[in-house]
Amino acid sequence: MSHSMHGSGGGELFPIPGDPYFAKIYWMFVGGAIGVGVLVHLGELLLYRQRLVDALISAASRALPEPARPKNFLVRWYATLTATAREAIYYTAPLIDAGRIPSSAGSRASWKKALPLNLPQLGCVLLIAANLSLLLSLVFYGWDVENRWNWEALAVHTGWITLAQLPLVFLLAGKRNLIGYATGTSYERLNWIHRWVARCMFITATIHLSYFLRTWAQYDYIERKFEIDIISRRGLCAWCVLLWIVLSSFAPIRGWRYELFVIQHVISFIAFVVMVRLHTPSNAHIYVWVPVAIFFLDRALRIIYMLYTNLAIFHPGRLGKPSRPFTCNATFHALSDKATKVVILDPPFGWRPGQHAFVSCHSLVPLQSHPFTITTLPSDNSLEFVIRTQKGGTGKLFDYACVLPVNKDKSKTVIIDGPYGQVRPLEQFDTVFLLAGGAGSTFIIPLLRDLVRLKRESKPMVTRKVRLVWVVRSSTQISWFAKEIADAMATLGRLDGLVLETSVYVTCGVLSALSSSSPSKNGLIDGEDSRAMYAEKAQGAAVEESELCGGDRCCCQEVLEDEDAIIEANKADGEKKQVCCCCSQSTVPHPKIPKTTTNTDLVGAQTQDSTSENSFAASLYLPPTHVFSGRPAIKALLNKELEKALGESAVVACGPAELIQKTRQVVVALSDERAVHKGTGAQGIYLHTESFSW
Incomplete structure (x- = not known):
């Protein structure tokens, strides 16, 4: 349903665009925000090139001894604007920390540090607040919300605004992220925005549902409506799935069993998209098929990269044993303080310092993949990870490195997905x-x-x-x-x-x-040292409390x-x-x-x-x-x-x-x-x- 006229608060009528146009308006603003990010990224690249050129000139003639200092009016103006923006973006409210709570455990007094509440950066808060403000403005613009005859049309209108956000949610979710490539931002930094855009979408979806319920409640028609109208039942199912997605994405639940979270998250979003497709009219399906295309594009790119990286057929002559099907074979070494070093010699791909990769060793930790920072440089001709032992899969890697020291040179096949991550030079x-x-x-x-x-x-x-x-x-x-x-x-x-x-x-x-x-x-622990450390771990002798x-x-x-x-x-x-x-x-x-x-x-x-x-x-x-x-x-x-x-x-x-x-x-x-x-x-x-x- 679309509309061409709405009653204003003063009783006057004025023409406004139809519902699909408001969805396009939302993407005008989103595209503008992405464009600003692209321009900032291009400015950073130009500044980087300019400084390196100045460094070369300085090394040759000492004419520019301070390449990192702004020298002309335009660059100084840009530096001032950047500094002002950074102060606002970096700022975070002080930690809400209850301090140290006294405890009477043991013969001496001790203190237990209370868990702090980490508040997000002001820049992130402003970005999400701007997105939510834009959405609410588009939802309620031109509507007389006190007029009950507008409620059903307002519900339809809000449905279009909700649907328009779905492609953005998927754009921000992928590992091979198109927005990330364009703005020079790594996927994990965009993932925070992905979650909050989805939460904003849930808010507008709730407004969409509530105005329908408000309309039907006038006639005590809610239960009967869901009985006879399959479209309404599909919409309610879609809202319930979205509610579950939002609740399960909060940190305590997300971090409880992250592998299970990822599996259910993908299944939930598939169910949500299917329900939305069945709930919406055909002229709105573009906002369903675009997210589906984005999802499969991201998966296809990841699979292509993984196959090229991990299959030996694409790297002939690199490995000593041509019959070996996989390129990445790792050895595991126990380090001090419950850490494990994973070493992959002659890796088949390059990376930049500060990047990370997802590592899977299904023979030790079946059906799990965890991200770890790469600790070496490409010039080392060795891909290495230093993994701090936590619960779950990392503990199994450490146990293997400890209890089997005599087999530490026996490699295990690992699957690498990456590298990922962006750091300014x-x-x-x-x-x-x-x-x-x-x-x-x-x-x-x-x-x-x-x-x-x-x-x-x-x-x-x-x-x-x-x-x-x-x-x-x-x-x-x-x-x-x-x-x-x-x-x-x-x-x-x-x-x-x-x-x-x-x-x-x-x-x-x-x-x-x-x-x-x-x-x-290199801090490696061998032989008896490894077994002794494993015995200490088993006895629980590690330092835990101060x-x-x-x-x-x-x-x-x-x-x-x-x-x-x-x-x-x-x-x-x-x-x-x-x-x-x-x-x-x-x-x-x-x-x-x-x-x-x-x-x-x-x-x-x-x-x-x-x-x-x-x-x-x-x-x-x-x-x-x-x-x-x-x-x-x-x-x-x-x-x-x-x-x-x-x-x-x-x-x-x-x-x-x-x-x-x-x-x-x-x-x-x-x-x-x-x-x-x-x-x-x-x-x-x-x-x-x-x-x-x-």
């Missing part, structure tokens, strides 16, 4: 601040290594300074990438033009004397406001201060360890006695860096680097949600305090964050 920024929390190092370390590679190969780059801060729960995690950090430090020690500074913060572990045996190179150390808080949770002051104080007095090791109460008494350990001379010192203060760090091949017991003061560390920056800086953070939230707040606060590109001379701050959650 970091070599276009003057200063790069890398912040990793625990397993977030799997994302951060490849970015660091790529910058070092570009410098080693004399490729054009703007970056002068890289600052790495890695926060770990246990010092055993340092072994995951200690060699990579050491190699990067050693490489830059022989080159000029790029400075690397690193700090490691241990929040819940002993900095020394943790192990009576040294892990092997205990108190002289007061109402754990010493390892202290925020260290001034790195330099701590380092200088330790150099001056040479004392080894006693701090809490934050171990569980069942562990041995706390040893005496220094507040900060300066590992300047540890490379090549692996022959030291394992009970000495620095033996554990030495056994991990730590580079010249500083290892602190506590938490970093992110704002102080970042502000120190921004004060020295001669152009735009990049802040890249990956880790737990609380770390990401804190980093966003710090970046917004510093951008506002420094009045970036607002006449003070302070340079811009680009922020890229990656979280563990979906």
